[in-house]
Amino acid sequence: MTEILGVPVAVLSGQLMLGVINGAFYALLSLGLAVIFGLLKIINFAHGAMYMLGAMCTVLIFDAFGVNYWVALFVAPVIVGCFGILLEYFLLRRIAGQDHIYSLLLTFGIALILQGVLTNIYGVSGLRYSMPEMFRGGMNLGFMFLPYYRAWVIVAALLVCFATWFMIEKTRLGSYLRAGTEDSQLMQGFGINVPLLISLTYGFGVMLAAFAGALAAPIYSVSPVMGSNILIVVFAVVVIGGMGSIAGAVITGLMMGVVEGFTKVFYPEGSAAVIFLVMVVVLLIRPSGLFGKEA
Amino acid sequence: MTITKKLLTSAIASAMFVGAAQAEISDNTVKIGYLADMSGTYRDLAGPNGQTALEMAIADFGGTVNGAKIEVVSADDRNSPDSASSTARRWVENENVDLIAGLVASSVTIAVSNILEENDKLGIVSGSAASSITNEHCTPNHIHYVYDTYPLANGTASAVVKEGGKSWFILTADYAFGHALEGDVTRVVEENGGEVMQAVRHPFPTSDFSSFILQAQSSGADVVALANAGADTTNAITTAGEFGLTQSGQTLAALLLFLTDVHALGAQSAQGIQLTTGWYWDMNDETRAWSDRFMEKTGVRPTMVHAGIYSSTMQYLNAVKATGSDAAQTVRKQMMDTPINDMFAKNGFIREDGRMVHDMYLAQVKTPEESKSEWDLYDIVRTIPGDEAYRPLSESKCKLVTQN
Numbered sequence: 001m002t003e004i005l006g007v008p009v010a011v012l013s014g015q016l017m018l019g020v021i022n023g024a025f026y027a028l029l030s031l032g033l034a035v036i037f038g039l040l041k042i043i044n045f046a047h048g049a050m051y052m053l054g055a056m057c058t059v060l061i062f063d064a065f066g067v068n069y070w071v072a073l074f075v076a077p078v079i080v081g082c083f084g085i086l087l088e089y090f091l092l093r094r095i096a097g098q099d100h101i102y103s104l105l106l107t108f109g110i111a112l113i114l115q116g117v118l119t120n121i122y123g124v125s126g127l128r129y130s131m132p133e134m135f136r137g138g139m140n141l142g143f144m145f146l147p148y149y150r151a152w153v154i155v156a157a158l159l160v161c162f163a164t165w166f167m168i169e170k171t172r173l174g175s176y177l178r179a180g181t182e183d184s185q186l187m188q189g190f191g192i193n194v195p196l197l198i199s200l201t202y203g204f205g206v207m208l209a210a211f212a213g214a215l216a217a218p219i220y221s222v223s224p225v226m227g228s229n230i231l232i233v234v235f236a237v238v239v240i241g242g243m244g245s246i247a248g249a250v251i252t253g254l255m256m257g258v259v260e261g262f263t264k265v266f267y268p269e270g271s272a273a274v275i276f277l278v279m280v281v282v283l284l285i286r287p288s289g290l291f292g293k294e295a
Numbered sequence: 296m297t298i299t300k301k302l303l304t305s306a307i308a309s310a311m312f313v314g315a316a317q318a319e320i321s322d323n324t325v326k327i328g329y330l331a332d333m334s335g336t337y338r339d340l341a342g343p344n345g346q347t348a349l350e351m352a353i354a355d356f357g358g359t360v361n362g363a364k365i366e367v368v369s370a371d372d373r374n375s376p377d378s379a380s381s382t383a384r385r386w387v388e389n390e391n392v393d394l395i396a397g398l399v400a401s402s403v404t405i406a407v408s409n410i411l412e413e414n415d416k417l418g419i420v421s422g423s424a425a426s427s428i429t430n431e432h433c434t435p436n437h438i439h440y441v442y443d444t445y446p447l448a449n450g451t452a453s454a455v456v457k458e459g460g461k462s463w464f465i466l467t468a469d470y471a472f473g474h475a476l477e478g479d480v481t482r483v484v485e486e487n488g489g490e491v492m493q494a495v496r497h498p499f500p501t502s503d504f505s506s507f508i509l510q511a512q513s514s515g516a517d518v519v520a521l522a523n524a525g526a527d528t529t530n531a532i533t534t535a536g537e538f539g540l541t542q543s544g545q546t547l548a549a550l551l552l553f554l555t556d557v558h559a560l561g562a563q564s565a566q567g568i569q570l571t572t573g574w575y576w577d578m579n580d581e582t583r584a585w586s587d588r589f590m591e592k593t594g595v596r597p598t599m600v601h602a603g604i605y606s607s608t609m610q611y612l613n614a615v616k617a618t619g620s621d622a623a624q625t626v627r628k629q630m631m632d633t634p635i636n637d638m639f640a641k642n643g644f645i646r647e648d649g650r651m652v653h654d655m656y657l658a659q660v661k662t663p664e665e666s667k668s669e670w671d672l673y674d675i676v677r678t679i680p681g682d683e684a685y686r687p688l689s690e691s692k693c694k695l696v697t698q699n
Contacts, residue, residue, distance in 0.1 A: 011513050018505045116334065125339040125559040126529055131537070138539065144509060147537045219537060220502055221530045221559070225335070229500060264497075264506040269469055271506075272498030 007265055014144030015261045021150045023257020024157035025212055029230065030237040030249040031161055032208035035168065038244030039181045039201050042092060043104040048231030049111035050206045053080045054213025055222045056118065059127045069132040069218070073156075077210040084206030088199045096198075111227070118224035126221035135218070153215055160211060161250045168246055177201060236279045242292020252290060320363040320621045321391060327353075327608070328386045330379060330407065331397035331422060333371035336500065336525045339555040341399045341422040341600045344593045348601045349396055351588065352608035360616050368392065372399070376406035383407045387414045393621045394419065394611060396604060401425035401472045404437075411436040417623040419611060421603040424524070424551060425475045426686060429650040433693035436623055438630065438649045441603035442573040444472070446655045446684035447550050448479035450571030454657055454677070455518055455548050456487040463489060464516035466507055466531060468523035469496040476522040476550055492516050500527055504534040512540060520548040529556050536564050554598045554672065562666040569659050574599040574639055575673050578656075581638040596670040606639035607651075643681070648693040652681040 002009045029051060036044045057076040061067040067075060087110065095102040131149060138147035168174040177197060180187040184194045213227075220226065233256075241252030256275050263271040270277075282290060329349055331341045346369050353365050368386065372379035386392035387410065395411065398404045399422030411418045411434065418437035420428060426443040463484050467473040473496070481491050493514055497507055508531070511519040519540060521531050528549055535547050552570040576586035576596045585605070589597045614629035615621050627645075635643035635653065643653035658673040666672060688696055 008513070011510070014509050014513070015506055018509060021505070022503050119334055119338065123339045123342075123555070124334075124336060124526070125555045126526060128559060128561045130561075130563065138537075145512070145539055145543075147539075149537065150505070219533065221526050221533065223526065225526075226502065229502060261506050265510065268495050268497055268507070272501070 005266065010143035011265070012262075015265050016258060017141075017144060017146065018150075019258035019261025020254060021153055021257070022261065023254035024154050025216065025230075025253075026234060026237050026257050027161055027250045027253030028157050028212040028215070029209055029234040030241065030253045031164055031246065032205040032212075033234060033238050034241070034244055034246055034249035035164065035208070036202060036205035037238070038246065039168075039177055040198055041100065041103075041181070042202070043100050043107070044202075044205065045104055045108035045231070046087070046111040046114070047107075047206075047209050047234065048227030048229075049114045050080055050084065050209035050227070051213040051216070051230065052118075052224060052227035053083070053114065054210025055217045055220070055226060056122075056127070056213075056224065057210070058214040058217040059129045059222050062129065063127075072217075073211070073214050076214040077207040080210035080213075081203040081207035085199050085203035087206075088202040092202065093195070093198075111231075115224050115228060122224060124223050124225055126223040129217045129222055131218045149218060153219075156215060157212075160208070164208065165246050165250065233275055236275045240275075240279050240282045240289060242289025245289065245291040245293075248289060248291025319619065320361065320615065321393065323363045324366055324391070325360055325363055325394070325612070325615055325621050326366045326368065326390070326392045328383070328390075328392040328395045329367060329369040329397045330372050330382060330395055330403075331369075331399050332374050333369075335374050337374065337399045337422065340525075340553040340598045341397060341604070344589075344595065344597070345397055345421070345601055345604045347592050348589065348597065348605040349608050351592070352605045352612070356609065356612045360612055361619055363621075365612070369397075372403050374400045374403065376400075376402045379403040380406045380410060383410045387411065387416045393417065393623075396421065396608060398422055399600075401428065401475075402470075404428055405432050408432065408434050408437045411623075415623050417611075417626060419607045421607060422600045424472050426479065427471075427475055429646075429648045429693060430686065431692045433648045433695055435627070435649075435695060438607070438627070438645055438651060440607045440651045441599050442571075442655065443650075443685070444476045444479045444551075445686045446573075446679065447476065447571045448483045449684055450655055450657045450677075450679050451548055451550055451569055452480045452483040452520070453487050454569060455520075455546060456484055456489040458546075460518035460546050460548070461489045462516045463491045463518045463520055464511045464514045465491060465494040465520045465522055466504075466511065467494055467496045468499045468527055470499050472524065473499070473522050480520060480522060480550060489518075497523070497527070499523070500525075502526075502530055504531040505538065507531070508534050508538050508540060511535075512538065512543065512545070516545065518546045518548055520550060522550050524551045525553075525556065528552060529560050532560055532568070533564055541567075553600070554596060554670070557660055557672050558596075558670060562661055562663045562672060565660040565672075566662045567660060569657060569676070571679070572599050572656050572658050572673070573653070574602045575656060575658060575675060576602070577671065577673070578675065585638045602639045606635065606637050609637065610635055646688060647695050648688065648691055649695075650685055652685050654681050655679040655684040 033047050036042050054076050058072040135149040138145050180194045180197045187194050237252050237256050241248035263274040329346045333342050370382045395418040398420040401423040404420050404423040420439045421441050424444050426445040429439045467477040521528050557565050614626045618625050618629045631645045640653035645651045656675045657677040659676050
């Protein structure tokens with residue numbers, strides 16, 4: 001069998017596949033962050049908590065009302081998205097225009113409160129959520145066993161990412177959004193309800209995180225602390241991609257998934273740090289990020 | 296006559312006074328500090344419910360000891376040795392805490408035991424796993440009560456090797472506890488004629504194990520062993536199920552699983568897994584009766600750590616009562632001299648290195664068909680006698696043992 005650095009190619013192809021799958025999660029999450037930062041200039045430290053809420057919500061509405069996976073995949077992000085809109089309306093709006101540090105601290109505080117309250121109620125061991133029946137099992141690709149669900153994760157995440165990019169960059173609504181954040185007074189003058197637009201954008205970014213959470217529910221341990229670890233990684237992804245760059249966030253998310261995947265084979269101890277290492281290098285060579293506009 | 300009588304009474308009175316002066320309870324209060332992870336990864340296995348177990352013991356004991364009141368203070372150690380050390384120091388140096396109970400993360404325990412030794416106060420460790428706590432890190436000021444990595448390896452690993460699992464792939468959490476467990480497992484596997492093909496160390500914590508599970512699958516090892524804990528373990532087990540690890544003929548062995556982990560996984564995903572535990576709630580009428588009371592207060596079934604906190608607190612208070620003192624060495628000696636016979640352990644005893652030696656149990660997780668209720672999760676397959684389960688004193692590196 002052909003080998004690269006002592007590792008069979010078949011094993012590497014499997015890892016490449018898994019890297020793309022994990023990257024799909026990073027892409028979804030960093031996309032939401034990039035939308036919120038790019039359009040609203042809010043550093044959303046509550047993003048990990050929103051991801052967690054999406055997953056928790058999926059499990060809880062199943063336990064309480066028997067809501068199935070497909071419905072939850074739609075309903076959970078909507079519920080969490082509405083919650084995000086309330087946060088924007090009652091809290092974030094009050095510090096609009098202030099230094100970035102205010103939104104960072106406010107959202108970080110919100111994240112800690114959500115995590116603390118839910119930990120008190122549900123504990124940290126994780127809630128049970130079983131895999132939807134139709135996704136049980138998987139296919140043999142020759143070089144690896146690919147569970148059906150993981151294949152679905154790539155498809156779903158990429159579809160949502162593409163739709164988001166298309167909406168913001170290519171539609172009229174997207175152009176209003178971009179213009180509204182560029183010069184809100186002018187847009188107000190044209191009769192566009194800019195505050196509403198901002199609330200909806202924040203809600204949408206939060207929805208993306210919650211969607212990633214709902215997507216994660218069947219395969220990861222669902223608990224109130226699940227968002228805190230992933231948050232920092234996703235921030236690093238956004239920084240590498242270039243703060244605010246929509247396409248950059250998605251592509252970098254996928255790339256970092258693959259980089260991390262390979263590190264898990266060649267030097268597993270370093271897999272938690274490798275993304276930050278890339279971040280340092282990128283910041284040194286290209287401070288605005290791989291896809292960021294030169295400042 | 297009257298003079299003799301007076302003399303006699305005053306003699307008795309002064310004798311009592313002298314007795315009281317030699318052994319007394321400081322400030323007429325026994326103060327217990329409960330230090331544990333109250334909000335992080337290890338919250339559910341000890342945490343706030345562990346404090347409930349501690350308070351149950353005090354209430355059952357009667358709330359006072361020899362007329363002295365019993366007080367409890369508690370703090371979150373946040374799994375940080377630094378934060379735990381400053382709390383412990385404040386407690387023992389300024390706030391007259393006599394006993395520190397709980398103690399979960401091994402790194403926290405090692406840091407706190409040094410402070411206890413400096414100040415000659417007592418600690419009872421119920422949550423930590425590392426066997427080094429009563430080996431190279433032993434002090435005359437702490438007792439390790441519930442379990443450690445030595446019997447975990449001994450129980451589970453030797454059972455799996457004997458069933459034919461000769462080649463091993465170990466997935467280790469990359470920190471002190473994981474390394475200790477990996478070492479203990481490797482020793483047991485090799486002693487029983489097996490072989491460790493590969494050990495991969497994953498960062499703590501890791502949420503996605505698919506990459507490691509794929510490596511385990513392509514290694515072709517008979518056994519894939521998890522030397523990690525908490526969410527890392529449950530995540531790895533879920534992923535192994537998803538990728539069909541056991542269907543392809545490999546055995547999955549989790550070396551440290553708490554009841555709360557198995558409950559989170561559910562019988563469907565966890566069925567058939569073998570594990571070693573120090574106690575299980577559904578073993579006999581005594582354990583069930585206590586667990587029912589615990590469940591009334593907390594809504595969940597107790598882990599071995601919860602039961603151990605109750606039992607060790609009882610043992611401690613009985614020793615304070617018998618000696619009339621809360622001085623660390625007096626109480627520790629009395630605890631060592633008294634065999635432990637309660638719902639937690641039968642004929643348990645505390646060795647000079649601070650290890651409480653008691654029977655351990657090899658359990659197997661029930662199938663969904665066998666499991667009659669939410670918490671009906673284990674079948675006890677084998678009782679491992681205490682002497683066989685724990686590291687023998689002849690192998691000990693503890694300063695308290697080798698000096699003798």
